[in-house]
Amino acid sequence: MNPKDIIKGRGAQKNTNNRFSEFSSELRDDFLEFCRLEGEEANPNKTQYLPIFPKTIVNKVDSPDVGMTYSLNPYQGCEHGCIYCYARNSHEYWGYSAGLDFERKILIKKDAPNLLEAKLKTKNWKAATIVLSGNTDCYQPAEQQFKITRACLEIFLKYRHPVGIITKNALVLRDLDILVQLAKDNLIGVNISVTTLSETTRRILEPRTASIQKRLETIRILSEHKIPVNAMLAPIIPGINSHEILPLAKAVCDNGALSFGFTVVRLNGAIGGIFEDWIRKTLPDRADKVLNQIKDCHGGSLNDSRYGLRSRGEGKIAEQIHDMIHLAKRKYFKDKSFPKLNTSLYKQYKDGQLRLFDE
Structure with missing residues (x-):
């Protein structure tokens, strides 16, 4: 494929049809010719921010493989464009494609902070860590404009409620002032995703994310401010970043990470076709x-839906990955551990002075 035909700054190179829609679409040659003659773009590569108005914002996570109980996503869709992202499939529930639509049509939940506060004030809610970005990155480019994540962190601080963050964007450092206050009471844990040490790989795999150097610097700065960091070396993709496990573990350890997690890539739903189209266009020599x-x-299969196995993989190649992970943990993280977050303060900040009359 001609490199000029690659859609720059995007992971997916096409829109797949939505499995829930009775309609399908394709770019026909006659339409492309019409656009050429009219001087119009057939497929404008621009990001749209679309407001939505959900009734709730805190989601219960039932999957035993994800490692969280509750999540909160200020945005749906993600401009980072990571080609392997499992969240792509969720965009189909909104009527869009898991391909380019996922990266270019970003749904904005401006009322998220108010919905979060209403949830934390409900009578039956008991403190349990709520993770920002269980689905899509809360510090993606849209956050620069809308600042919804920062407003949510202010709510967590107000109620002294534990919160986790998953991101691959250095923008998290903008909110260092709030994170430091949360960390004083052991209310915050940050997960920084680092999938490769190669900028060449990063640019095609995760086109609109922070550079690797920026991410390592973010781990270092957070750690220096006593904010616990877990590095997510995920996903491990055989033939792309599987050879980097030990150097990745060393790099995040050297910058202060207290632990790391990993998954073996799986390409569920529409992602299998999107990934295969991408790799045949960007890395044709190693696609097969x-x-x-x-x-x-x-x-x-490119996908596995079995709980307990789908994120770990099986077989000889998966075993080799697991062996390298175990070696990396013994070599670099033997005497480190990620703290359990504090749930003891929330009740008194939720009830305020009313608690005095209950005792």
């Missing part, structure tokens, strides 16, 4: 090798 190795980790 990578796809076959991913299949080897999931019983001959």
Whole structure:
């Protein structure tokens, strides 16, 4: 494929049809010719911010593989454009494609802070860590404009409620003032995703994310301010970043991370087709090798839906990945651990002086 035909700054290189829609679409040659003659763009590569108005904002997470009980997502869709992102499929529930639409049509939940406060004030709510970005990154580019994540952090601080963050964007440092206050009471844990040490790989795999150097610097700065950091070396993709496990673990350790997690890539739903289209266009020389190795980790398929196995993989290649992970933890994280967050302060900040009359 001609490199000029690659859509720059995007992960997905096409829009897949929405499995929930009775309609499908395609870019026909006659339409493309019409656009050329009219001087119009057939497929403008611009990001749209679309407001939505959900009734609730805190989601119960039932999956045993995710490692969280509650999540909060200020945005749906993600401009970072990570080609492997499992959240792509959720965009189909909103009537969009898991491909380019996921990166270019960002749904904005401006009322998220108010909905969060209403949830924390409900009578039956008991403190449990709520993770920002269980689905899409809360510090993606839209946050620079809308500042919804910062407003939510202010609510968590107001009620002294534990909160986790998952991001691959250095924008999290903008809110260092709030994070430091949360950390004083052990109310915050930050997960920084670092998938490669190669900028060349990062640019095609995660096109609109912070540079690797910025992410490592973010881990260091957060750690220096006594904010606990877990690094997410995820996903591990055979043939793309699987050879980097030890250097990645060393890099995040050297910058202050207290622990790291990982997953073996799986390409569920529409993501399999999106990923295969992407790799055949961007890395054609190794496409078959990578796809076959991913299949080897999931019983001959690009996807695996079995709880307990779908994020770990099985088979010889998955075993090799697990062996390297265990070695990395013994070598670099033997005497480190990520703290459990504090849930004891929330009740008194929720009830205020009213608690005095209950005792």
